[in-house]
Amino acid sequence: MRIINLLLVMTLLYLTGCGEQSSGINWDMPTPYTETVFHTKNIEQFTKDIKQATQNVLSIRVHAGASLYKHTEIKRAVRGGQVAIGEVLISLLSNEDPLFQIDVLPLLATDYAQARILWQTSRVAIEKVLDEKGLKLLFAVPWPPQGLYSKKAISSLEDIKGLKIRAYNAMLSRLVELMGGIPTTVQEPEIQQAFSTGIIDAMMTSPSTGVSSQAWDYVNYYYDFQAWIPKNMVIMNKEIFAELSPIMQKQVLQAAAKAEERGWAMSAKETNDKIAIMAEHGVQIMQPNQKLKQELSLIRQQMAQEWLKEAGGEGETILSSYLQDAYQHSLTEKTSALTSGLNNTEQPK
Numbered sequence: 001m002r003i004i005n006l007l008l009v010m011t012l013l014y015l016t017g018c019g020e021q022s023s024g025i026n027w028d029m030p031t032p033y034t035e036t037v038f039h040t041k042n043i044e045q046f047t048k049d050i051k052q053a054t055q056n057v058l059s060i061r062v063h064a065g066a067s068l069y070k071h072t073e074i075k076r077a078v079r080g081g082q083v084a085i086g087e088v089l090i091s092l093l094s095n096e097d098p099l100f101q102i103d104v105l106p107l108l109a110t111d112y113a114q115a116r117i118l119w120q121t122s123r124v125a126i127e128k129v130l131d132e133k134g135l136k137l138l139f140a141v142p143w144p145p146q147g148l149y150s151k152k153a154i155s156s157l158e159d160i161k162g163l164k165i166r167a168y169n170a171m172l173s174r175l176v177e178l179m180g181g182i183p184t185t186v187q188e189p190e191i192q193q194a195f196s197t198g199i200i201d202a203m204m205t206s207p208s209t210g211v212s213s214q215a216w217d218y219v220n221y222y223y224d225f226q227a228w229i230p231k232n233m234v235i236m237n238k239e240i241f242a243e244l245s246p247i248m249q250k251q252v253l254q255a256a257a258k259a260e261e262r263g264w265a266m267s268a269k270e271t272n273d274k275i276a277i278m279a280e281h282g283v284q285i286m287q288p289n290q291k292l293k294q295e296l297s298l299i300r301q302q303m304a305q306e307w308l309k310e311a312g313g314e315g316e317t318i319l320s321s322y323l324q325d326a327y328q329h330s331l332t333e334k335t336s337a338l339t340s341g342l343n344n345t346e347q348p349k
Helices: 002-016 018-023 038-053 071-079 098-104 112-132 170-179 188-196 207-212 238-243 246-280 290-344
Strands: 025-030 058-063 085-089 135-142 147-150 164-166 182-184 202-205 221-223 231-237 284-286
Touching: 038 058, 038 135, 038 231, 038 246, 058 246, 071 085, 071 135, 071 231, 098 112, 098 170, 098 290, 112 135, 112 231, 112 246, 112 290, 135 238, 135 246, 147 207, 170 182, 170 202, 170 290, 188 207, 207 246, 231 238, 231 246, 246 284
Parallel strands: 025 058, 025 085, 164 182, 164 202, 221 284
Antiparallel strands: 085 231, 135 231, 147 202, 147 221
């Protein structure tokens, strides 16, 4: 009887994670962006949700603004177990696998509906690549659509030729090269200094980064290209995750699912809010003219072909699936709009 009772107690300890409660778990979490950026705010809420769900057993301390590790070091730190968890821009890892480039293919997904379809069609493949590297994907949240910040007016690629443009991943570097610019690596917290010292003349990034870096101090124009919608992802060391009890693993994943949904909503709101703030500070919000659109379209086709050569069959499968789903979504929206218009049309008397 005593043996049976002992086994029951051990089972309860395993299921409830009491062994974890006795000592507590404390993780450090490096993130590359400052506390004012919505990604960081979402992560702060994510850590609060975990702490509450685990009844203060699991605590995560967020180190924002690349204060613990530089952005380029975070994935390696998580993989090596120096930290259990961290946030990185997915496309920052594009030199490791072409699948990490898919959400920064220019003009492939240019609104949130398309970006979500692209994520749904590519997530499993990205999870597989991360798993092979000893990492576990928890969630991903998009930035607002990317635009071009410039000191001078841009009416064609000729105006971009020779400009030193901030590039934060290999795909963007390639885009800058094809546009005739000079790709220059600058960390997000160093943007202001880079502009003031002439290290960069322009940058391609989101309205969020434009506001957090106070772009109005050094640029006059923001061109709303909606070129692509890149995503940050929160990743964990796979072995550290496996050491958690099943109950705690479930709690972490539930908090991650909430963070992903919340983050997408925050991103959508962020787009309009931040563009309005830039306009209030004197930045001219511009749309690319037809000539520039045509020039960018040719670059898009070239970059898509280049990416497919690197991504191979798996990349082609993902891209084909995305294009089919995005097309079906577009048809559904058009049909819905048409039906709504017909229903609201006043019938002849």
